[in-house]
Structures are given as C-alpha cells and as structure tokens.
Amino acid sequence: IATHLEAMGFDVSLVATEWFLCLFSKSLPSE
16 A cells, blocks of 8 residues: 555656646746
C-alpha cells in the first residue's frame, strides 16, 4: 500500500504542479 500511495502521490504532485503553473500564468497580467 505504501508503494502504491507513493506512486499516486508522485503522479498527483506532477499534475498539481502543472495545474499550479497554468493557474499562476493565467493570474499574471498578459503583456
């Protein structure tokens, strides 16, 4: 179970990072 959670946590962190970068770029003023 620990290994499975680590694998899922790794995938979730990757998706969360992409989502955060997308949200952050959208919040910036487009110039």
